[in-house]
Structures are given as C-alpha cells and as structure tokens.
Amino acid sequence: MSSAATVIEAPRSLWSDAGYALRRNRAAMTAAIVLGVLTLLVVFGPALSPYHFDKPDWDHIAMPPTLADGHLFGTDALGRDLLSRTLQGGRMSLLVGLVSTIVSLVIGIAWGATAGFIGGRTDRIMMRIVDILYALPFMFLVILLMVLFGRQIVLIFVAIGAINWLDMARIVRGQTLGLKQREFIEAARVSGVGTGRIILRHIVPNLLGVVVIYVTLTIPQVILVESFLSFLGLGVQEPMTSWGALVSEGAQEMENAPWMLVFPSLFLALTLFCFNFLGDGLRDALDPRDRSRT
Amino acid sequence: MSALLDVAGLNVSFATRDGAVQAVRELSFSLSPGEVLGIVGESGSGKTQAALALTGLLAENGHMSGSVLFDGQQLAGLPELALADIRGARIAMIFQDPMTALNPYLTIGAQMTLVLKRHRRLRGAAALAECERLLDAVRITDARQRLRMYPHELSGGMRQRVMIATALLCRPSLLIADEPTTALDVTVQAQILALMSELRAEFGSAIILITHDLGIAAGSCDRLLVMRNGQCVEQGGIEQIFRSPRSTYTQDLLAAVPRLDAGSVRTPLPEAPALLEVSDLAVHYRVPGAGIASRHRTLRALDGVALKLVPGETLGVVGESGCGKSTLARAVLRLVAPTQGRVCLLGTDLAGLPEREVRPFRRDMQLVFQDPLAALDPRMTVRAIVAEPLGAFEAQLSDAEVTARISEALTQVGLDPAWMNRYPHQFSGGQCQRIGIARALVLKPQLLVCDEAVSALDVTVQAQIIALLLELQTQLGLAMIFIAHDLAVVRRISHRIMVMYLGRVMEMADAVSLCAAPLHPYTRALIAAVPIPDPQLERQRKRVLPTGEVPSLFAPPSGCPFRTRCSYAIERCVSEVPALRMVGNTSVACHRVGEI
Numbered sequence: 109m110s111s112a113a114t115v116i117e118a119p120r121s122l123w124s125d126a127g128y129a130l131r132r133n134r135a136a137m138t139a140a141i142v143l144g145v146l147t148l149l150v151v152f153g154p155a156l157s158p159y160h161f162d163k164p165d166w167d168h169i170a171m172p173p174t175l176a177d178g179h180l181f182g183t184d185a186l187g188r189d190l191l192s193r194t195l196q197g198g199r200m201s202l203l204v205g206l207v208s209t210i211v212s213l214v215i216g217i218a219w220g221a222t223a224g225f226i227g228g229r230t231d232r233i234m235m236r237i238v239d240i241l242y243a244l245p246f247m248f249l250v251i252l253l254m255v256l257f258g259r260q261i262v263l264i265f266v267a268i269g270a271i272n273w274l275d276m277a278r279i280v281r282g283q284t285l286g287l288k289q290r291e292f293i294e295a296a297r298v299s300g301v302g303t304g305r306i307i308l309r310h311i312v313p314n315l316l317g318v319v320v321i322y323v324t325l326t327i328p329q330v331i332l333v334e335s336f337l338s339f340l341g342l343g344v345q346e347p348m349t350s351w352g353a354l355v356s357e358g359a360q361e362m363e364n365a366p367w368m369l370v371f372p373s374l375f376l377a378l379t380l381f382c383f384n385f386l387g388d389g390l391r392d393a394l395d396p397r398d399r400s401r402t
Numbered sequence: 403m404s405a406l407l408d409v410a411g412l413n414v415s416f417a418t419r420d421g422a423v424q425a426v427r428e429l430s431f432s433l434s435p436g437e438v439l440g441i442v443g444e445s446g447s448g449k450t451q452a453a454l455a456l457t458g459l460l461a462e463n464g465h466m467s468g469s470v471l472f473d474g475q476q477l478a479g480l481p482e483l484a485l486a487d488i489r490g491a492r493i494a495m496i497f498q499d500p501m502t503a504l505n506p507y508l509t510i511g512a513q514m515t516l517v518l519k520r521h522r523r524l525r526g527a528a529a530l531a532e533c534e535r536l537l538d539a540v541r542i543t544d545a546r547q548r549l550r551m552y553p554h555e556l557s558g559g560m561r562q563r564v565m566i567a568t569a570l571l572c573r574p575s576l577l578i579a580d581e582p583t584t585a586l587d588v589t590v591q592a593q594i595l596a597l598m599s600e601l602r603a604e605f606g607s608a609i610i611l612i613t614h615d616l617g618i619a620a621g622s623c624d625r626l627l628v629m630r631n632g633q634c635v636e637q638g639g640i641e642q643i644f645r646s647p648r649s650t651y652t653q654d655l656l657a658a659v660p661r662l663d664a665g666s667v668r669t670p671l672p673e674a675p676a677l678l679e680v681s682d683l684a685v686h687y688r689v690p691g692a693g694i695a696s697r698h699r700t701l702r703a704l705d706g707v708a709l710k711l712v713p714g715e716t717l718g719v720v721g722e723s724g725c726g727k728s729t730l731a732r733a734v735l736r737l738v739a740p741t742q743g744r745v746c747l748l749g750t751d752l753a754g755l756p757e758r759e760v761r762p763f764r765r766d767m768q769l770v771f772q773d774p775l776a777a778l779d780p781r782m783t784v785r786a787i788v789a790e791p792l793g794a795f796e797a798q799l800s801d802a803e804v805t806a807r808i809s810e811a812l813t814q815v816g817l818d819p820a821w822m823n824r825y826p827h828q829f830s831g832g833q834c835q836r837i838g839i840a841r842a843l844v845l846k847p848q849l850l851v852c853d854e855a856v857s858a859l860d861v862t863v864q865a866q867i868i869a870l871l872l873e874l875q876t877q878l879g880l881a882m883i884f885i886a887h888d889l890a891v892v893r894r895i896s897h898r899i900m901v902m903y904l905g906r907v908m909e910m911a912d913a914v915s916l917c918a919a920p921l922h923p924y925t926r927a928l929i930a931a932v933p934i935p936d937p938q939l940e941r942q943r944k945r946v947l948p949t950g951e952v953p954s955l956f957a958p959p960s961g962c963p964f965r966t967r968c969s970y971a972i973e974r975c976v977s978e979v980p981a982l983r984m985v986g987n988t989s990v991a992c993h994r995v996g997e998i
Contacts, residue, residue: 128419291777298735299791299841300764309790313781
C-alpha cells in the first residue's frame with residue numbers, strides 16, 4: 109500500500125473486550141490487586157526484612173507477635189522470625205504453583221491439541237496413554253521419586269507437573285475437537301495451510317481463553333498439593349520452607365504458639381481465595397455468551 | 403371493528419457497554435381481530451425486539467416505553483405475573499428454531515399439557531385428549547403416539563407443527579410468529595405456511611408474522627410493516643406495498659429479492675475444454691453403530707455424481723438439507739476423500755491423491771463459506787486472514803509485497819484496504835463475506851466453490867454479493883460452483899443448474915429451461931415451494947406440494963430416492979434406480995419423464 113494512511117483506529121480484539129469485562133468485575137479486580145501486592149511482598153519482602161528467615165534470634169524464642177522488636181508475626185520454636193519465614197514460604201509456594209503450572213501447560217497443550225486435531229488412531233493412542241498415567245497413584249509416585257532421588261525440591265515440581273498436565277491435555281483435546289469443526293479451520297485447510305501451522309496459528313490461540321481460566325484454577329490447586337506434601341513431610345526440607353510446611357509446624361505448636369499457625373494459614377487462604385475469584389472473573393469475562401448480556 | 407392490538411410510540415433500548423442502543427423507535431401500529439400483519443425487515447431492524455417487547459419478554463438489559471393496548475388492556479408496565487397470564491393464553495408465540503424452543507428432556511405431551519395446566523387448569527387425561535386434538539389439527543399423524551415422543555424423535559417440520567399446536571392450545575386471539583419457517587427446508591416451509599393459512603381460517607387468531615422473506619409475506623399477510631434501523635419505514639396493505647411502495651427503502655428491498663419467475667438469467671456458455679470434470683463421484687461415510695460389537699452403517703452422502711465445468715462458467719447446485727450439496731463441494735475440493743469416482747482438475751485426477759500431493763492444487767481451487775463470521779478466525783486481523791493463503795503458497799513474498807497483494811484483493815471485493823488491521827467482529831456480515839471472498843481470490847484461483855455463500859445474508863447484502871461475484875467472474879474468468887438451497891438465487895447467478903436429492907443428481911439443465919420447464923417431479927416441487935414476492939401471483943398459484951419430509955440418509959428409499967414423496971411414483975420407481983438420461987438439453991433421472 110503506497111498511501112501512508114493505512115493504519116486506522118486501534119483494533120478491538122476479543123481480548124480487549126474481555127479485559128473490559130474483567131475490569132468491571134470488582135471481586136476479580138480486588139483479587140488481582142491483592143495477588144499483585146502479595147507477589148511483590150513475597151519477592152522483595154525477605155530482602156527488606158531485618159531478620160533472615162533461618163537465623164534464630166536466641167533472645168526471643170517462641171515469642172508472640174509484637175511491635176517492639178520488629179517480630180511482627182512473632183517467632184517460632186527456634187526463634188526464627190515468622191514474618192520472614194512466611195514471606196520466604198510464600199516464595200516457595202508461588203514458585204511451585206507457577207513452575208508446575210507452566211510445565212503442565214506446555215505439555216498439556218501440545219499433547220491435547222495434537223491428539224484432538226489429528227484425531228483417529230493417533231488420538232486414541234495418545235489419550236489411552238493419558239488414561240494409563242491417570243491410573244498411577246499420585247502419592248506412590250511422589251514417594252517413589254523421593255526414594256530414588258532423595259528429597260529435592262525439583263522433584264516436587266516434576267511430580268506435580270507430571271500429574272497436572274493430564275487434566276490440561278484432556279481439556280485442551282476436548283476444546284480442540286470442537287474447534288476443529290469450525291469453518292475457519294476448514295478455510296485454512298482449503299488455503300493449503302499444513303497441519304502444524306493450523307495447530308499453532310488457529311487452534312492454540314483460540315484455546316487460550318479456556319487455558320487462562322484453567323491456569324488460574326490450577327495454580328491454587330498446585331499450591332494446595334505442595335502444602336499437603338509438605339504437611340506430610342514429603343515436601344520442602346528445613347531450613348527452606350513453604351506455606352504448607354509452616355502450617356504443618358504451626359499445627360504442632362497450636363496450643364503453645366497459635367500465631368505460628370494463624371499467619372501462614374491466613375496467607376495461604378488469602379492467596380487461594382484470590383486465585384479462585386480471579387479465575388471466576390476470567391471465566392465470566394471470556395465467555396462471549398455472558399458478554400452479550402451486559 | 404375495534405382494534406385487537408394497538409401499539410403506540412413503542413421504544414425499546416438496551417443498555418450495553420457502548421451506551422444505550424435503541425432497538426425500536428416510536429413504533430406504532432394496530433391490528434384488527436383475525437388480521438395477519440407482516441413485519442419485514444433485515445437483521446438488526448428491530449422486528450424481533452418489537453415483538454418481544456409486546457409480550458414483556460425483553461432481555462434483562464432491555465427497556466421499553468410506549469403504549470401496548472391489547473384487547474383494551476394496557477400491557478406496558480404490567481407486572482410479570484399478570485403478563486404471564488396473558489402470554490400463552492391470549493397471546494401465543496412461535497419461534498424460529500423449534501428444536502431450541504422445545505425442552506429436549508420432556509415429551510411432547512408433557513410440554514403441551516404444561517400450557518393447559520397453567521392457563522386452563524386442565525390435567526391428566528382431559529389435557530392429553532385436548533393435546534391430541536390439536537396435533538390432529540396441525541395434521542400430525544398418529545397424534546397419540548407422538549405425545550409420548552421426545553423432540554429429537556421428530557423431524558424439523560414436525561417440531562414446528564408441535565410448536566404451532568402448542569401455541570393454539572388456548573385458542574389465543576393473537577399469534578406472534580417470529581421467522582417460523584426460516585430453519586426449515588423450502589418444501590417443508592411451503593407446507594407449514596399452507597397449514598398456517600388453513601388454521602387461520604379455523605381458529606380466527608390474528609397473526610403477527612415476522613419474516614425477512616418478502617415472498618412469504620406476499621403469500622400470507624393482509625398488511626405489511628417494513629422496518630429499518632428500529633423504525634417503521636412504511637406500512638400499508640399488502641397489494642399497495644408490493645405494487646407502489648412509497649419509501650425508497652422498500653423499493654430497494656423489493657428490487658433486491660431474486661425471483662424465480664422474472665429477472666435476468668445467464669445463457670449457457672459455448673463448449674470449451676473442461677477445467678473441472680467429475681465423474682461417478684461417490685462419498686460414503688462409515689458411521690459406527692451403537693454398542694461395541696454392532697456393525698458399521700454406511701451413510702451414502704453422495705452417489706454417482708458427474709459434472710463438467712468450463713472456465714468462466716457457473717454451475718448452480720440446489721437441494722434441501724441432506725441432499726449432498728455440501729459434501730459435493732468438499733469432495734471436489736478434496737476436503738473429504740471420495741469413496742469412488744474421479745475429480746479431474748486441469749487433467750489431474752485428485753480423487754486418489756494423498757493430501758500432501760493435493761496441496762499444490764489448492765491454490766487453484768478455493769471455497770467461500772456460508773457463515774461469514776465463523777469462517778474467519780476471531781483472533782486474527784483481516785490482514786493475517788487474507789495473507790494466510792499467500793503464506794502457504796508464496797512464502798517468498800516480502801512484507802510489502804504481501805501488503806500490496808492484500809490491498810489489491812480487498813479493493814477487488816469493495817473493501818477499504820485501510821481496514822486490514824481490524825478484527826472480523828468489527829465488520830458486518832456482508833463485509834465479512836467480502837473478506838472471505840478476498841481470501842479465496844488472493845491466490846488468483848481458477849475454481850471458486852461457494853457453499854451457501856449468500857444464505858446467511860440479508861437480501862440487499864445478498865444482491866450486492868451476487869453482483870460482486872458476477873463481476874469478479876467476468877473480470878477473472880473464474881469457474882464457479884454455486885451451492886444454495888434457494889433456487890431463485892441460484893437461477894440469478896448460474897449458467898447451468900443441478901438439482902440434487904439424497905446424494906443423487908435429479909436433473910441438470912441450463913438455468914432458463916430448468917426454471918421454466920422442469921422435467922423432474924422434484925424440481926417441480928422445489929419450484930412450487932419457492933414463494934414469489936408478488937401477492938397476486940402468489941395467491942393465484944396452484945401448486946402441488948410434496949408430502950412429507952426428506953428421508954434419513956441412513957434409510958434411503960429403494961429405487962428412486964424421491965419416490966416416497968412423489969405423486970407420480972409407480973412400481974418401477976420402487977425397484978429400480980433411475981439413471982440420468984438426456985431429454986433435449988436436460989439430463990434427468992426419472993422413469994416417467996416422458997409421461998408426466
């Protein structure tokens with residue numbers, strides 16, 4: 109095009125519509141802001157805190173929350189600052205949530221989209237593999253990995269990711285089967301576009317709406333699983349900690365030092381709440397049927 | 403006679419994110435008892451919203467004002483409960499899609515008795531007897547058995563009959579029918595329209611018939627109200643509107659409707675070497691049966707189809723749902739693999755080739771889809787959409803060259819190239835279809851297959867797209883296969899027309915002779931069923947409508963596929979499949995072609 113005035117008003121994509129709907133959802137926006145603040149706290153908090161998360165303060169052992177010494181959340185039975193530990197634990201929990209979700213996302217989308225789009229025998233074989241992996245007991249897998257490789261945090265990522273991508277693959281495959289019937293996919297085939305490019309250019313972008321929603325619901329689920337493993341003593345190892353591990357310790361000291369249970373639990377619950385609200389908001393925002401009504 | 407319904411200054415608006423949208427403005431009309439008022443208009447003209455507002459069925463964000471006087475009672479502002487007493491009892495509605503308007507989990511009898519229970523306090527055997535009587539009235543056979551069936555067990559036409567019967571249960575004085583035949587095949591549509599005019603005599607209800615089809619309005623209405631952008635453009639007697647429309651919009655609307663009995667037709671092209679030659683083409687699908695060990699069933703979507711196409715020629719393909727016209731398009735384009743037969747494009751048989759070897763041929767054959775918006779990826783800009791075929795075949799082009807080619811294609815289809823960064827949902831249906839055509843033409847193909855390419859569009863837009871296709875064809879020398887269920891549209895654009903039924907060719911002839919002197923009983927039935935937008939002609943027509951509906955492809959009739967609905971069928975038609983034979987310039991598949 110020779111004339112310079114080709115580009116006109118900013119395109120209004122489906123995403124911008126969804127963004128608008130999301131911004132109007134007060135619960136979801138509050139959740140997003142709280143999550144943002146939490147993330148900042150967890151990332152930068154430990155560096156700013158005067159107390160290191162695994163340095164005992166010998167003068168203050170199992171001390172209740174106080175303003176005087178800066179132990180805002182108190183200390184644990186070994187005299188470690190609970191605020192620092194909670195923030196450090198949050199780092200670990202969010203990291204587990206994020207990494208495991210990304211792992212399951214990448215494998216799940218690739219597997220599900222391929223199986224769904226190619227269909228036929230390929231689909232049947234790929235989905236039977238998923239079914240077989242589903243049948244593996246999760247705890248057994250974790251314990252087996254621990255026994256074989258020792259207790260490493262990486263193993264938790266691997267174990268959780270290895271289980272979670274199965275759900276993702278199933279959801280993505282179902283969506284792909286629906287998308288495959290759509291006319292624009294046929295239009296691409298008529299245009300001579302190859303299978304790989306159709307999956308990358310048409311299927312995956314159109315899946316993202318569902319995937320985004322699923323991710324916001326998976327992250328809290330993963331955090332919970334990690335907490336559960338840590339609670340059982342299979343998760344992170346001292347002195348490193350996570351919210352699950354902190355809650356576990358807190359539960360043991362519940363009668364002597366209730367603050368050890370209360371603060372990490374609050375953080376954990378708040379995070380889970382926020383993710384769920386955000387997920388609900390995204391689901392409403394990305395559902396076009398809902399949008400036509402507003 | 404005092405008016406049954408008197409609407410004055412009706413306004414309907416919707417609150418949306420872009421502010422209030424006015425759907426209906428200052429609409430006023432009145433309706434006498436027993437009268438049929440047609441409301442015509444294109445999509446978005448507010449005709450459905452006006453009808454919904456009358457009965458208080460607007461969506462939650464809708465707001466109405468004005469006066470709706472029904473039988474001396476003001477409906478506007480009436481509380482929901484009082485409205486519900488009137489709805490279904492004194493004002494009944496029939497919707498476009500009978501499948502979605504019926505509850506799939508309830509039997510026909512259960513849904514019908516609900517109405518009786520609510521409005522007439524009838525229950526049990528008495529209610530069922532009443533339902534049976536009404537099903538008889540809408541000419542449903544075996545009414546007693548049908549009452550125990552679920553909606554999915556009935557055919558589309560049958561479901562619409564059930565909807566009508568349900569609407570008539572309380573003998574309403576006003577019946578609002580919103581596009582009641584749009585989802586139906588044209589022969590079934592003619593049956594339903596005939597039924598509605600019979601019932602009108604029997605029940606004496608006034609009817610508001612909402613439709614986009616001027617042909618239907620011409621045949622069924624006493625008065626007509628033309629709407630555009632939420633406003634009434636013109637209203638008056640049916641004869642007056644069709645004979646001497648006052649507003650230019652009505653004139654445009656009438657001029658845009660393709661007609662079966664008038665208007666220009668294209669004459670056949672001279673013989674030339676064929677671009678596309680299809681012979682003995684069949685597509686059979688193997689459909690797994692229910693259960694683990696049950697046998698596969700064969701669905702014969704297409705059988706023994708042959709055709710030839712020369713450059714610059716348009717072949718029209720018509721038929722009702724299930725006739726195999728879309729399968730034909732997909733088999734020609736090798737989107738489905740033919741079970742047998744040959745598809746020769748430029749002398750190469752594509753039928754047996756693997757997909758990888760078909761791909762180079764794709765640049766010569768392109769497809770335009772029915773639903774313009776669905777055929778465009780919602781997450782891609784127009785530029786990316788039109789550039790896609792270029793990416794597949796001319797990957798060596800630089801960005802600037804691609805932009806130039808896209809601009810050229812968009813200009814060709816009458817779109818501003820400056821819009822190429824927009825997304826599909828920012829365009830209207832007609833514009834989306836133009837984008838689809840631009841995508842199909844960007845590679846400069848030789849064969850264009852249009853699968854119901856104008857069916858989803860409003861008549862004025864339809865006329866524009868047809869004009870565009872005709873112009874592009876003369877410009878580029880394209881050969882076209884134009885598939886549609888609307889014979890009048892096909893007649894306008896085609897040199898030759900092929901009529902299909904249950905996967906087989908019934909008749910093929912040039913456009914003029916096929917429409918003027920059809921030989922096959924099915925072609926005659928199709929022509930009889932197409933409404934003509936002329937009230938006088940339409941009411942004078944004597945027509946023989948085919949009985950029943952299109953049979954299932956899983957259980958096609960033996961012998962001639964049309965014999966179950968054909969009034970000329972003889973024993974030979976049951977036992978022997980008629981072969982296509984030439985009668986003059988027409989090829990026709992009927993045993994009795996000389997006799998009838």
